[in-house]
Amino acid sequence: MQEHASVDLENEPVDITRFTCQEGDGLWVGIERALDNGYGSVFTTDPAGVVTGVVRLDQLRAAVRKGAHLDVIRLGDLAVKWDAASNCETLIPIVDEKNRIIDVHIQPESKFIPVSEPDLSHREFRNLVDAYLSTWISSKGEYIRSFEQAWARRVGVAHGVATSNGTVSLQLGLAALGIGEGDEVIVPDFTFAASANSVIHVGARPVLVDVDPDTWCISIDAIARAITPRTRAIMPVHVFGRPAPMTEIAALAKAHGLLVIEDCAEAPGARYDGKPIGSFSDIACFSFYGNKIVTTGEGGICVTDSPDLAARMRILRDHGMRPERSYWHEEPGFNFRMTNLQAAIGCAQLERMDELIAMRRRVHAAYETAFADVPGIAFPGTMPARCEPVVWFSCILVPARERPALIKACREANIDLRPFFHGLSSMPAYHHFGGPCPVSSAVSASGINLPTLRKVDTRIAGIIADIFRRVLTSS
Numbered sequence: 075m076q077e078h079a080s081v082d083l084e085n086e087p088v089d090i091t092r093f094t095c096q097e098g099d100g101l102w103v104g105i106e107r108a109l110d111n112g113y114g115s116v117f118t119t120d121p122a123g124v125v126t127g128v129v130r131l132d133q134l135r136a137a138v139r140k141g142a143h144l145d146v147i148r149l150g151d152l153a154v155k156w157d158a159a160s161n162c163e164t165l166i167p168i169v170d171e172k173n174r175i176i177d178v179h180i181q182p183e184s185k186f187i188p189v190s191e192p193d194l195s196h197r198e199f200r201n202l203v204d205a206y207l208s209t210w211i212s213s214k215g216e217y218i219r220s221f222e223q224a225w226a227r228r229v230g231v232a233h234g235v236a237t238s239n240g241t242v243s244l245q246l247g248l249a250a251l252g253i254g255e256g257d258e259v260i261v262p263d264f265t266f267a268a269s270a271n272s273v274i275h276v277g278a279r280p281v282l283v284d285v286d287p288d289t290w291c292i293s294i295d296a297i298a299r300a301i302t303p304r305t306r307a308i309m310p311v312h313v314f315g316r317p318a319p320m321t322e323i324a325a326l327a328k329a330h331g332l333l334v335i336e337d338c339a340e341a342p343g344a345r346y347d348g349k350p351i352g353s354f355s356d357i358a359c360f361s362f363y364g365n366k367i368v369t370t371g372e373g374g375i376c377v378t379d380s381p382d383l384a385a386r387m388r389i390l391r392d393h394g395m396r397p398e399r400s401y402w403h404e405e406p407g408f409n410f411r412m413t414n415l416q417a418a419i420g421c422a423q424l425e426r427m428d429e430l431i432a433m434r435r436r437v438h439a440a441y442e443t444a445f446a447d448v449p450g451i452a453f454p455g456t457m458p459a460r461c462e463p464v465v466w467f468s469c470i471l472v473p474a475r476e477r478p479a480l481i482k483a484c485r486e487a488n489i490d491l492r493p494f495f496h497g498l499s500s501m502p503a504y505h506h507f508g509g510p511c512p513v514s515s516a517v518s519a520s521g522i523n524l525p526t527l528r529k530v531d532t533r534i535a536g537i538i539a540d541i542f543r544r545v546l547t548s549s
């Protein structure tokens with residue numbers, strides 16, 4: 075413990091109720107508080123506020139596995155004594171002369187900082203336990219219906235069809251649109267491979283085109299140049315939360331009689347021309363993988379305004395069976411269903427979506443401030459006023475030749491950075507689907523995703539900026 079005199083002024087005083095429980099509190103109080111404060115541990119105190127120990131989620135998990143919740147268990151019985159000598163703790167209690175907790179010093183850098191982690195609170199936990207206890211753990215249940223309706227409402231469209239992941243959402247959407255053998259779908263070169271893979275998996279051909287240097291999203295001119303008599307659809311991707319020019323893409327598609335299937339995996343909450351992304355296309359698809367803005371662990375959803383497409387996707391999602399006639403298959407379908415357990419988590423995440431978006435924006439702003447005087451780096455340019463991006467991963471551009479050294483130096487400091495996706499056409503699996511894409515190649519070679527999670531504060535941003543400064547000025 076640190077004494078009052080050594081309070082670290084770098085840290086603003088925090089609300090200590092988020093980090094403490096009474097010794098006499100039950101197991102679940104500790105679980106919920108450790109989830110909600112985002113650091114996975116809580117201090118136990120006696121009735122006078124004196125710190126008596128610390129409890130971590132790992133211990134709480136072990137206690138649950140052993141059935142400790144069957145006894146009347148006090149959190150104090152699980153707490154381990156706080157080790158004042160240890161300097162590798164994330165949370166350090168600051169105490170007064172009577173050992174009463176008055177503040178908490180937070181040093182997230184004491185543990186590995188991943189590039190991303192799911193942000194889970196007591197709300198997801200309660201929903202999940204509720205779904206479990208209902209025994210509706212498969213793909214029927216109230217949470218699925220609620221999640222589909224609430225997500226569609228949030229995007230501003232009529233129907234939502236939840237799936238087991240974002241990739242199969244794209245595959246389901248393409249299949250429902252009747253895209254297959256002999257068809258071409260125009261896809262940006264700069265995206266996660268799932269966008270192109272889904273086209274390949276329905277038997278069609280992805281045509282990879284370059285992206286715009288300002289938005290990093292599919293270029294309108296490149297789409298126009300790539301249209302052939304075989305083109306059936308355009309698949310814009312709102313990469314890293316940055317909205318593609320959907321009004322223009324929808325107009326171009328209409329002029330050429332093409333379908334639009336929007337890959338919104340990385341950008342829920344972003345808007346274009348005042349409308350949520352996902353509301354511009356025939357079918358729009360989202361991913362709820364663990365690193366996404368909203369997560370269900372694994373999961374995805376297709377949204378559409380068309381009742382016919384929604385009905386067709388429901389049938390294809392469920393083995394091609396008609397809902398009103400058991401075991402009657404109209405055509406071979408898939409099993410792409412989401413479970414009620416995933417949807418239970420999704421409902422709580424959706425309630426928290428604005429908070430989750432704001433958290434990522436705050437993290438990005440902390441990086442912008444910390445990196446203000448770091449030479450040789452750039453953040454993505456401000457988008458035109460018509461675009462309202464969200465932050466999925468905070469992104470930074472660095473000289474391509476310095477990128478490996480920057481990533482290595484941060485790894486040595488226990489901080490995980492990710493290089494951007496490779497341009498798809500640069501990889502053997504996709505060579506034959508696209509010509510040269512110079513913008514995609516340049517962005518891909520110089521971009522880094524910075525850790526984008528609740529734990530990143532001005533202190534972490536400052537540590538990463540210092541590492542960048544050191545590497546970039548010594549080269």
Ligand SMILES: Cc1ncc(COP(=O)(O)O)c(C=O)c1O
Binds near residue numbers: 337
């Ligand atoms: C642009 C894009 N499309 C599709 C996917 C696929 O989603 P999932 O991982 O849920 O299959 C992802 C993310 O993983 C993605 O980033």
